[in-house]
Amino acid sequence: MLRKKTCVAMLLAGGQGSRLGILTKNVAKPAVPFGGKYRIIDFPLSNCTNSGIDTVGVLTQYQPLELNAYIGSGAPWDLDISNGGVFVLPPYQKAKSGEWYRGTANAIYQNMAFIEQYNPDYVLILSGDHIYKMDYNAMLNFHIRHGADATIAVREVPWEEASRFGIMNTDSEDRIIEFEEKPKNPKSNKASMGVYIFTWDKLRHYLTEDEKDKKSSNDFGKNIIPNMLGDKQVLVAYSFNGYWKDVGTIESLWEANMDLLETPMPIDMHDKKWRIFARNPGMPPHYIAKGATVSDTLITEGCEVYGHVSHSVLFAGVVIEEGASVESSVIMPGSVIKRGAVVRRSIVAENAVIGAGAIVGEEEGNVAVVGQGITLPAGVSVAAGQQVDESFTF
Amino acid sequence: MKDVMGIIYTGEGDAQLRELTITRAIAALPVASRYRVIDFLVSSMVNGGIKNIGVIMQKNYHSLMDHLGSGKEWDLHGKIDGLHILPPFLTRENVGIYPGVLDALRSNTNFLIRSKQETVVLSNSSIIYNAKMDELLKFHQESGADLTLLYTKDESMKRNESGTYLAIDENQNVVDIEVDPTHPSHDNTYMQVLVMKRELMRELVDKAVAHGLHSMDRDVIQQLVRDGHATVKACEYKGLCWRIDSVQSFFKFNMDILDPKNSKGIFRDDMPIFTKVRDEMPAYYGDHCNVINSIVADGCQIEGTVENSVLFRGVKIAPNAHVKNCIIMQDGQVHEGAYIENCILDKQAIIKRNSRLIGPQAYPIVIAKDVVV
Numbered sequence: 001m002l003r004k005k006t007c008v009a010m011l012l013a014g015g016q017g018s019r020l021g022i023l024t025k026n027v028a029k030p031a032v033p034f035g036g037k038y039r040i041i042d043f044p045l046s047n048c049t050n051s052g053i054d055t056v057g058v059l060t061q062y063q064p065l066e067l068n069a070y071i072g073s074g075a076p077w078d079l080d081i082s083n084g085g086v087f088v089l090p091p092y093q094k095a096k097s098g099e100w101y102r103g104t105a106n107a108i109y110q111n112m113a114f115i116e117q118y119n120p121d122y123v124l125i126l127s128g129d130h131i132y133k134m135d136y137n138a139m140l141n142f143h144i145r146h147g148a149d150a151t152i153a154v155r156e157v158p159w160e161e162a163s164r165f166g167i168m169n170t171d172s173e174d175r176i177i178e179f180e181e182k183p184k185n186p187k188s189n190k191a192s193m194g195v196y197i198f199t200w201d202k203l204r205h206y207l208t209e210d211e212k213d214k215k216s217s218n219d220f221g222k223n224i225i226p227n228m229l230g231d232k233q234v235l236v237a238y239s240f241n242g243y244w245k246d247v248g249t250i251e252s253l254w255e256a257n258m259d260l261l262e263t264p265m266p267i268d269m270h271d272k273k274w275r276i277f278a279r280n281p282g283m284p285p286h287y288i289a290k291g292a293t294v295s296d297t298l299i300t301e302g303c304e305v306y307g308h309v310s311h312s313v314l315f316a317g318v319v320i321e322e323g324a325s326v327e328s329s330v331i332m333p334g335s336v337i338k339r340g341a342v343v344r345r346s347i348v349a350e351n352a353v354i355g356a357g358a359i360v361g362e363e364e365g366n367v368a369v370v371g372q373g374i375t376l377p378a379g380v381s382v383a384a385g386q387q388v389d390e391s392f393t394f
Numbered sequence: 395m396k397d398v399m400g401i402i403y404t405g406e407g408d409a410q411l412r413e414l415t416i417t418r419a420i421a422a423l424p425v426a427s428r429y430r431v432i433d434f435l436v437s438s439m440v441n442g443g444i445k446n447i448g449v450i451m452q453k454n455y456h457s458l459m460d461h462l463g464s465g466k467e468w469d470l471h472g473k474i475d476g477l478h479i480l481p482p483f484l485t486r487e488n489v490g491i492y493p494g495v496l497d498a499l500r501s502n503t504n505f506l507i508r509s510k511q512e513t514v515v516l517s518n519s520s521i522i523y524n525a526k527m528d529e530l531l532k533f534h535q536e537s538g539a540d541l542t543l544l545y546t547k548d549e550s551m552k553r554n555e556s557g558t559y560l561a562i563d564e565n566q567n568v569v570d571i572e573v574d575p576t577h578p579s580h581d582n583t584y585m586q587v588l589v590m591k592r593e594l595m596r597e598l599v600d601k602a603v604a605h606g607l608h609s610m611d612r613d614v615i616q617q618l619v620r621d622g623h624a625t626v627k628a629c630e631y632k633g634l635c636w637r638i639d640s641v642q643s644f645f646k647f648n649m650d651i652l653d654p655k656n657s658k659g660i661f662r663d664d665m666p667i668f669t670k671v672r673d674e675m676p677a678y679y680g681d682h683c684n685v686i687n688s689i690v691a692d693g694c695q696i697e698g699t700v701e702n703s704v705l706f707r708g709v710k711i712a713p714n715a716h717v718k719n720c721i722i723m724q725d726g727q728v729h730e731g732a733y734i735e736n737c738i739l740d741k742q743a744i745i746k747r748n749s750r751l752i753g754p755q756a757y758p759i760v761i762a763k764d765v766v767v
Contacts, residue, residue: 036676037692075466076673261678269675270693280671284661285427285689285704287654294685300676300692301428304654313676 003083005118007140007197009053010108011044013128014061014101019249022371022389023349028060030128031067032253033332033350035260035269036298036313038278039070040247043133044126045077045086046276051136053124055084057114059107061100064090076279089114103218109207115200123203125196125220131256132193132244133267133274139238140197149202149233150225152176153195155240165191166221168237176235179225190237193244196220202233243267250387254347254367257313257330261296281316281333291322307337315350324354329361338378345384346370355379396443398531399475399511399592401502402435403495404519405452410640413762414740419451420638421519422458424723424741426651427691427706430461431638433669434522434660436477439515440468441665442527446475448505450498453491455481467668480505494608499599506596514595516610518586521551522647523635524660524667525587530629534589539627541594541618543568544587546631551583553637558584558611560628568626571616573609584611585631634659645738645758648704648721652687674707682713698728706741715745719755737761 017029024032030041041058048056056079060067067088074086089111091100101107108115108125115123122143124136134153143151154168162183168190169178180186206224210216216223228235243266245256259266269276283302288294292305299305302317307324315333320326324337329346337343338356346361346368354360354370355378361368366385370376380394404421414423421432432449439447447470451458464470465477480502482492492498495518499506506514513534515527525544534542545560552559559580561570572578588610590598598614607613618624634656636647650656661667674693679685684699693708698715708725711717715728718735722728726739729747736753740763745751749767753759761767 076671260675263680270695275673276675277673280673282666282668282671284657284667285691286677287652287657287689288685288687289654290687292686294679295683296681297679298676299679299690 002117005055005084005120007053007122007124007136008115008118008120009044009048009056009124009126009136010111010115011041011056011058011126011128012104012107013041013058013067014107015127015129016062017129017248020253021250022369022387023250023253023347024063025389026063026372027066028062028064028128029248031070032247033315034131034247034253035257036315037281037300038276040131041067041070041128042077042276042278043131044128045071045079046274047132047134047136048124048126049077049079049277050274051134051138051140053136054079054081055118055120056086057089057111058086058128059089059101059111061091061107064088070279072279077277084118087114103216103223104220105207105210105216105224106218108203109211109218112204112207120200123198123200125194125198127194129194129248130244130246131267132240133242133271133276134195134240134244136195136197139195139240142238143197143199143236146174146236147234148197148236149199150228150235151197151238152225152235153193153240154190154237155193155244156189157191159186159189162186162189162191167191170237174236174238176229176237179221179229181221190239192221193240194221195240202228250347250367250369254330254345258311258328260298260313261311283316286314289322292320307339321356327363332372346382349374352376358382396445396528396531397512398442398444398515398527399446399509399513400439400444400448400515400517401499401505402432402439402447402449402517402519403498404432404450404455404458405492405495405498406518406520406639408520408639411638411644412641413760414641414644414738415454417763418454418457419519421449422454422461423638423644424706425522425638425644425648426657427689427704429667429669430458431522432458432462432519433667434524435517435519436462436468436470437665437667438523438525438527439517440470440668442525442531444515444527445470445472446478446509446511448478448480448502448509450492450502451479451481452498461670463670467670475509478505495610496599496602496608496613499595500603503596503599506592506599509592512591513589514592515587515589516595520639521585521587521635521637522660523585523587523631524633524662524665525631526665530587530589530631533629534627537566537627537629538625540590540624541615541626542589543615543626543628544585544589544631545582545628546585546635547581548583548635549581551585551635551637552578552581553639554578556639557637558586558615560584562628566627566629568615568619568628571611571619573612573616582628582630584628585635587631588615641738641758641760642756645721649702649719651704652689652702657689672707677705680713683711698730719758721758740765743767 013030073080079086286303306322307320334351344361349372353375362384371389408415470477559578560582677694680697691707697713712730731748
């Protein structure tokens, strides 16, 4: 018998993240590397651990292999405990049916039995799309204090961008009176962050009802939230003001990496009370050779720098050979930039090799991308905004 | 699964390491930006398939215990065997401080009895190596020796008045042993790693201690070689190794690692060295920093100049600070305008603004833990 939990977290990690192009060809978006030694999922998982939430279901569907291997036993996040911990929850066959997750709400619906094991009072719904540090426990207290049925984390976005988001219109007491998905004429600039806390009894009811509706798209934003509002349930908006970055596109992923190079860092990654945990590659310390130049750059274990690097983020085991130059770029684990190659404003995915004298990206324009495991022949050029995968012809 | 267990003895003398070993055993000494000496020994054993490892603690073992924890980082936290921390304890015949490795093993006879493996590898902890333990074990089994000693021909391992040196015949039999000679006359330095049957170890230890003996090398191995009662063979280790027995040798090891030839020799993809992780973010290099020929760990923030140095996790080098030929341990700080050369800063040491500290290369300055200069 598992002991009762106050709050169980469910992390939606099944999306493909197709806007990340070739970066999510073989991996699910939450497993995309970020910030020199992390993957996107480290942020919500570490937030859970730091918030005292020790039971997390991770709902996977698209290309789960790498994500599953990465999560493993959950030890890097202290989630390898006996009463709770982290659980990977793929879709599964049932006696009478068996199907893929049809929508965010359906994914939770199909895993109600997992949640019920812990008999929780509340359920926290998360996604694996954002870089942020947030105290979910403070949000839970807010939810309890307001006697809410559902609490939606919101952040104020610039008014001119509000029409791109799901917008919450609230009264003076933070109670949500209306929810508009991508409104043409927004009445508020409070955008949903896709982080929800539900009182479990209510959510169970609404998920069950939603399943009966054959026309529903089984989505939190499109169905569950509007239905609850329609029934005059208590929905409140919890304002979050910290750093929050969607990394759903190549440009935003690149920008979020570059944000870590700002002084002061917009997201404090040195905070010892709120560490972001990650699975450690266990490589030796990195080496900066004689003749190398490095500025405004993040470098981690296993890297060897013989060339020039500025305004960039290097992941574990990256080698920058003599005379190579890397500028405003993100070089993911295990990649090698050969002698004399120039990489600018680019993302080089894992285990790629940029051949000697090759030129990737341009000083201006869109971010160029070299896909996982690609070997770029010596001397070739990749223009700004181009994505290089196996189908690319040189 | 291999039928072998490991024991690491961490009670060696450390007088020449000055402030560095006031609060810790040699085994717990921080080295190469993110490791401790014991990481190399435990990782070698684990990579060689050994899953039952006892670490005999002596004095100041808190930092060592803290570092090893449950053994999780080495995958030694399983239900079957795993890591066993063996601190000294008081009994009628044991007063807690071991005069030698024999006494330490005698005190931990229970660990030997309880273990199930047939063979045991015993290692000291003042020599850094990354050995293929499975090859050593294979040698031991195939040669039919009762006792196999690991040795190196590396000249830099020789010391006057300390160390154990072997004479070996063409069949790899040990024919003579010198312990702490004024000038070693043999070129083969015993690396303080040996293999024998668990039962034999128990018997030898028991007999020796019963006769009031303390030294494994002098009182047991040398005796066996002289009497010819057992076959003692030697297996050559051809990899890199360093003896950490003084501030100078500690300094030299760290500086040697700056040479990629050395670091690639000891840190091998097929034999990784595991250590406790600290979840620091990657190191940040500022706009005007100047770093050459240095190794740097995660969590560092570098704004100044760093040459030929080894920086541990969380070290901060301020703008216009200059660090040359230094070892700066975890969370050390060098403030603006300071210049330090040939210094070893222990954990959390701070060099304040505009200080100058230049040690002679042959005798680096050691700044103790938490000291502010």
